[in-house]
Amino acid sequence: MTTKIKITINDLEVEIDQGTSILNAARDIGVIIPTLCYHKDLCVAGNCRVCVVELVGQKKLSAACATPCEEGMNILTNSFKVRNSRKHIIELLLSEHNADCTRCYKNGNCELQKLASDFKIMTQDFIRLVPFKNYTIDHFSPSIIKDDSKCIRCQRCVRTCEEIQGVNALTVAYKGDQMKISTFFEKPMNDVICTNCGQCINHCPTGALVEKNYIEEVWDAIADKSCHVVIQTAPAVRVGLGEEMGLEPGTRVTGKMVAALRRLGFDAVLDTDFSADLTIIEEGSELMVRLKKVLVDHDSDIKLPMATSCSPGWIKYIEHMYPDCLGHLSTCKSPQQMFGALAKTYYAKVRNLKPEKIVSVSVMPCTAKKFEANRPEMHDSGYRDVDYVLTTRELAIMIKQAGIDFQKLIDEPFDRLMGESTGAGVIFGATGGVMEAALRTVYELVTGREIPFDNLNVTPVRGMDGVKECSIRIENPLEEWEFLEGVELKCAVAHGLINAKKVMDRIVSGTSEYHFVEFMACPGGCLGGGGQPIPTSPEIRQKRAEAIYAEDQGMPLRKSHLNPEILKIYADFLSKPLGEKSHQLLHTQYIRRERF
Amino acid sequence: MAPTYQLKRLDFIFKNENDWKEILVGKINLPPQELINELISSELKGRGGAGFPTGLKWKLTSEEKEAVKYVICNADEGEPGTFKDREILSKVPLKVLTSMAICGYVIGSKEGYIYLRGEYFFLQHELNKAIEEFVAYCRKINFEFTIRIFMGSGAYICGEETALFESMEGKRGEPRNKPPFPSVSGYMGKPTVINNVETLAHTYTIFEYGAKRFYDLGVQYSRGSKLFSVSGDTPKPGIYELELGMSLVDFVDEFGDGDTKAVQVGGASGFLVPRKRFSETTIGFQGKLTGISLPTGGSMMLFNSSRSMYNVLDNYLEFFREESCGQCTPCRVGCQQLLNGIKAVKRGEKTAGYLEKLLRLAETMQFTAKCGLGQSVANSFSSIVENFREEMIY
Numbered sequence: 001m002t003t004k005i006k007i008t009i010n011d012l013e014v015e016i017d018q019g020t021s022i023l024n025a026a027r028d029i030g031v032i033i034p035t036l037c038y039h040k041d042l043c044v045a046g047n048c049r050v051c052v053v054e055l056v057g058q059k060k061l062s063a064a065c066a067t068p069c070e071e072g073m074n075i076l077t078n079s080f081k082v083r084n085s086r087k088h089i090i091e092l093l094l095s096e097h098n099a100d101c102t103r104c105y106k107n108g109n110c111e112l113q114k115l116a117s118d119f120k121i122m123t124q125d126f127i128r129l130v131p132f133k134n135y136t137i138d139h140f141s142p143s144i145i146k147d148d149s150k151c152i153r154c155q156r157c158v159r160t161c162e163e164i165q166g167v168n169a170l171t172v173a174y175k176g177d178q179m180k181i182s183t184f185f186e187k188p189m190n191d192v193i194c195t196n197c198g199q200c201i202n203h204c205p206t207g208a209l210v211e212k213n214y215i216e217e218v219w220d221a222i223a224d225k226s227c228h229v230v231i232q233t234a235p236a237v238r239v240g241l242g243e244e245m246g247l248e249p250g251t252r253v254t255g256k257m258v259a260a261l262r263r264l265g266f267d268a269v270l271d272t273d274f275s276a277d278l279t280i281i282e283e284g285s286e287l288m289v290r291l292k293k294v295l296v297d298h299d300s301d302i303k304l305p306m307a308t309s310c311s312p313g314w315i316k317y318i319e320h321m322y323p324d325c326l327g328h329l330s331t332c333k334s335p336q337q338m339f340g341a342l343a344k345t346y347y348a349k350v351r352n353l354k355p356e357k358i359v360s361v362s363v364m365p366c367t368a369k370k371f372e373a374n375r376p377e378m379h380d381s382g383y384r385d386v387d388y389v390l391t392t393r394e395l396a397i398m399i400k401q402a403g404i405d406f407q408k409l410i411d412e413p414f415d416r417l418m419g420e421s422t423g424a425g426v427i428f429g430a431t432g433g434v435m436e437a438a439l440r441t442v443y444e445l446v447t448g449r450e451i452p453f454d455n456l457n458v459t460p461v462r463g464m465d466g467v468k469e470c471s472i473r474i475e476n477p478l479e480e481w482e483f484l485e486g487v488e489l490k491c492a493v494a495h496g497l498i499n500a501k502k503v504m505d506r507i508v509s510g511t512s513e514y515h516f517v518e519f520m521a522c523p524g525g526c527l528g529g530g531g532q533p534i535p536t537s538p539e540i541r542q543k544r545a546e547a548i549y550a551e552d553q554g555m556p557l558r559k560s561h562l563n564p565e566i567l568k569i570y571a572d573f574l575s576k577p578l579g580e581k582s583h584q585l586l587h588t589q590y591i592r593r594e595r596f
Numbered sequence: 597m598a599p600t601y602q603l604k605r606l607d608f609i610f611k612n613e614n615d616w617k618e619i620l621v622g623k624i625n626l627p628p629q630e631l632i633n634e635l636i637s638s639e640l641k642g643r644g645g646a647g648f649p650t651g652l653k654w655k656l657t658s659e660e661k662e663a664v665k666y667v668i669c670n671a672d673e674g675e676p677g678t679f680k681d682r683e684i685l686s687k688v689p690l691k692v693l694t695s696m697a698i699c700g701y702v703i704g705s706k707e708g709y710i711y712l713r714g715e716y717f718f719l720q721h722e723l724n725k726a727i728e729e730f731v732a733y734c735r736k737i738n739f740e741f742t743i744r745i746f747m748g749s750g751a752y753i754c755g756e757e758t759a760l761f762e763s764m765e766g767k768r769g770e771p772r773n774k775p776p777f778p779s780v781s782g783y784m785g786k787p788t789v790i791n792n793v794e795t796l797a798h799t800y801t802i803f804e805y806g807a808k809r810f811y812d813l814g815v816q817y818s819r820g821s822k823l824f825s826v827s828g829d830t831p832k833p834g835i836y837e838l839e840l841g842m843s844l845v846d847f848v849d850e851f852g853d854g855d856t857k858a859v860q861v862g863g864a865s866g867f868l869v870p871r872k873r874f875s876e877t878t879i880g881f882q883g884k885l886t887g888i889s890l891p892t893g894g895s896m897m898l899f900n901s902s903r904s905m906y907n908v909l910d911n912y913l914e915f916f917r918e919e920s921c922g923q924c925t926p927c928r929v930g931c932q933q934l935l936n937g938i939k940a941v942k943r944g945e946k947t948a949g950y951l952e953k954l955l956r957l958a959e960t961m962q963f964t965a966k967c968g969l970g971q972s973v974a975n976s977f978s979s980i981v982e983n984f985r986e987e988m989i990y
């Protein structure tokens with residue numbers, strides 16, 4: 001039971017739960033207090049001070065985000081003193097900030113810019129401090145650009161990397177006027193433990209952390225008539241893109257997205273969901289082989305649980321943090337990289353195109369996918385398998401640049417070859433989705449029966465709990481899988497690397513009984529990815545998840561092994577799961593990295 | 597008219613500590629409430645800066661229902677030119693240890709820490725010997741209390757109590773939001789009493805001589821004596837135990853060189869008092885007394901007419917610009933703006949009117965900064981700029 005207390009906000013008496021922050025109490029009654037360092041996903045820092053309010057009778061102002069309401073508090077959120085102080089604080093931030101807005105990637109979606117505009121800071125009374133500073137730009141990473149001259153030191157990135165990801169790649173260095181956001185020994189982002197997940201980008205209020213964008217490169221490829229430019233679209237993009245286009249979070253825009261991509265001039269608009277279905281076949285087969293080797297052959301070289309490998313942020317994390325556990329990882333490439341390898345082989349062959357003339361682009365909810373496409377081993381087609389990776393945000397920029405009125409577009413379907421998918425491929429975009437898709441297929445292949453969940457919805461692995469568990473007992477398997485009779489298949493799902501760490505520590509300590517674990521680097525899975533529209537919040541991610549599951553529900557086929565294109569590619573090209581071609585094109589290996 | 601007081605030198609703090617065993621045994625056999633009442637009636641206020649009533653601090657922490665609590669002695673002493681805590685720890689360490697143990701008894705804590713300023717590593721050896729002797733005695737009388745030294749990291753801000761906890765927890769020394777206050781959630785999130793070294797030396801005096809003896813010294817709102825570090829243009833720099841409530845006139849008569857134009861009371865975060873205000877200024881905690889001044893670390897710096905107050909302010913601001921932890925906007929950027937601002941006015945790049953803008957900024961810093969450091973920059977800034985405006989411009 002929470003106790004109710006009475007407080008007064010701007011002369012309005014309200015009753016609220018004890019412990020509510022002034023900020024939230026005010027928001028509840030429609031009083032908006034500006035914030036910068038506050039973020040719903042993160043613990044309260046109270047360092048920007050822009051949210052200060054006056055408590056009548058107190059000389060000092062209080063940070064609304066960090067101050068719990070107390071009985072009888074008399075709060076003013078817009079007094080003379082408050083307004084002047086806030087204005088001062090915004091002016092101070094601007095004086096230290098390289099306010100080069102027209103040349104800034106975040107122009108139009110920057111919280112500092114919005115405050116400056118709201119408060120109409122038209123003059124520059126304070127001394128510009130930027131020339132005194134030795135600001136640097138780190139653009140060595142293929143995924144992330146860190147520009148200290150745009151940083152307001154709110155530490156949202158630091159808290160994100162620590163609290164959501166448990167990576168701690170970003171830290172605060174130095175003190176006083178020298179204080180800055182830095183990395184281990186101030187190395188560039190691509191030389192440290194950073195996983196490229198992009199969560200810090202999603203949580204940065206300014207242009208200090210942004211993705212490295214490849215918009216011009218992609219426009220150039222489109223303009224080059226000798227190139228055949230294919231684009232693959234990841235499942236989570238279709239439930240996020242709408243937000244950039246002025247639609248409510250959770251709006252599904254699959255058909256409009258496809259139509260827009262055609263108008264941008266891509267030669268083929270294809271679907272990563274196809275290769276997600278393919279991943280299920282390969283990864284499901286790998287799981288069964290591993291189970292057999294462990295349960296029947298007692299092969300001690302085989303590691304259980306098997307861990308999924310679709311999330312390149314997670315891959316880099318385990319390479320750094322648990323280099324001795326790489327044997328747990330499925331050898332399957334991520335759907336993006338499977339797609340890329342096939343685009344310049346299978347697709348080129350069927351469409352009768354020269355692979356060197358194919359430019360393979362992907363649009364992803366993810367910044368780590370940029371790094372992944374850049375990994376030296378991702379050249380199995382004989383070429384770079386994926387040439388350019390765009391985030392959902394970059395795609396939105398291109399659509400706006402092209403003058404496309406997105407909301408007026410009429411839905412269009414994907415192109416045929418490598419464009420067909422099932423609901424199982426779609427749910428890859430949500431935490432638990434890979435697990436659910438795999439279980440739908442594996443259970444059916446093993447027993448010949450549909451998975452015993454109402455309407456195929458494996459609800460235990462859905463939702464936003466950090467670690468989810470599910471176990472399914474196998475009974476009456478088909479003859480080939482006799483050894484699984486009575487086996488309780490134990491699965492777990494973790495999203496957000498801080499949760500991945502919890503599960504990994506159990507695995508390392510030998511206390512896990514899992515057979516199969518899904519790991520996703522980002523909170524909520526890909527739908528909460530570091531390349532998705534900004535802002536993000538638990539509510540927004542929830543809406544996107546609902547959209548993903550609605551998309552699945554609306555698909556005629558919802559099991560990967562029923563995708564006719566998958567059947568066809570095995571018949572015509574790959575011959576069989578885990579076969580020679582698969583190994584060459586669809587599987588990979590991992591490397592050990594240092595722990596910093 | 598403020599009453600004037602004879603400047604009284606005292607010798608409680610450095611008086612020998614031979615009776616510590618009796619005091620310890622005597623006090624831990626009294627009900628905790630009685631000890632709290634004694635401290636409260638002495639009206640002792642913290643000597644580390646904020647001047648919080650010590651008895652109340654112990655009382656609030658004692659009321660928290662937690663199995664684990666901590667007693668921390670703040671020996672970070674980072675204020676430039678002060679070394680009174682160092683003197684106490686090297687001359688009468690057992691007084692501090694005894695007070696910590698009695699505090700532990702009162703609030704229900706079995707663990708004490710001394711957060712020792714990094715530069716004071718040379719004290720560690722002797723202090724550890726004292727701790728060993730002390731803890732051995734506690735064991736002998738079946739009183740459970742341990743004390744450990746934690747070496748500080750060298751940043752001035754780590755003396756701020758919540759930054760100190762962060763530092764002890766292995767994190768970056770950045771002040772936390774308050775509330776919650778240390779009495780509820782301090783080191784490791786547990787109820788904690790954190791007291792300055794000198795405060796603990798005074799509690800010893802109170803336990804030794806009784807609250808009345810202490811209360812009878814000083815004036816309303818500012819009871820007892822206090823150690824002052826006297827420096828600057830003075831023929832007799834050093835550490836002095838003086839009665840609170842003295843008038844600045846008497847102080848300058850005693851310590852000045854005959855040409856004192858201003859006194860900085862309370863170090864960089866204190867106030868500058870110009871000669872014309874000496875008579876109306878009493879040294880004590882802010883209260884209804886006329887004048888100003890809280891002694892913070894007890895630094896008293898005298899300036900004679902050869903000193904440029906512009907340079908004095910420039911020095912303070914440079915100190916703050918570097919020693920701010922840098923997390924909060926008003927302090928981090930405000931310090932830079934104040935420093936660059938007075939330089940620009942001095943060089944004629946900004947008009948004298950810019951000083952008014954800076955004074956308003958200093959006020960905003962006071963209202964909005966997260967911790968005492970940023971909040972107190974305005975003290976020296978405003979008192980120097982307002983009293984020596986010409987020196988800032990020409």
Ligand SMILES: Cc1cc2nc3c(=O)[nH]c(=O)nc-3n(C[C@H](O)[C@H](O)[C@H](O)COP(=O)(O)O)c2cc1C
Nearest residue numbers: 642643644670673674755756757791792795968969
């Ligand atoms: C910037 C800053 C630095 C401080 N440095 C010290 C210090 O060096 N020693 C100290 O005892 N208190 C210091 N304090 C005060 C402490 O936060 C705290 O109030 C004090 O330790 C409480 O003890 P007391 O009640 O005995 O004074 C500092 C405060 C601030 C804001």
Ligand code: SF4
Nearest residue numbers: 161194195197198200
């Ligand atoms: S990309 Fe992810 S891992 Fe890298 S610094 Fe940002 S939050 Fe941390």
Ligand code: SF4
Nearest residue numbers: 151152154155157204
């Ligand atoms: S990089 Fe962005 S999130 Fe991090 S401190 Fe700077 S402004 Fe804040």
Ligand code: SF4
Nearest residue numbers: 921922924927967970
């Ligand atoms: S006022 Fe200064 S020292 Fe205190 S929290 Fe803010 S930046 Fe840090």
Ligand code: FES
Nearest residue numbers: 046048049051065
């Ligand atoms: S939003 Fe409250 S201090 Fe930053």
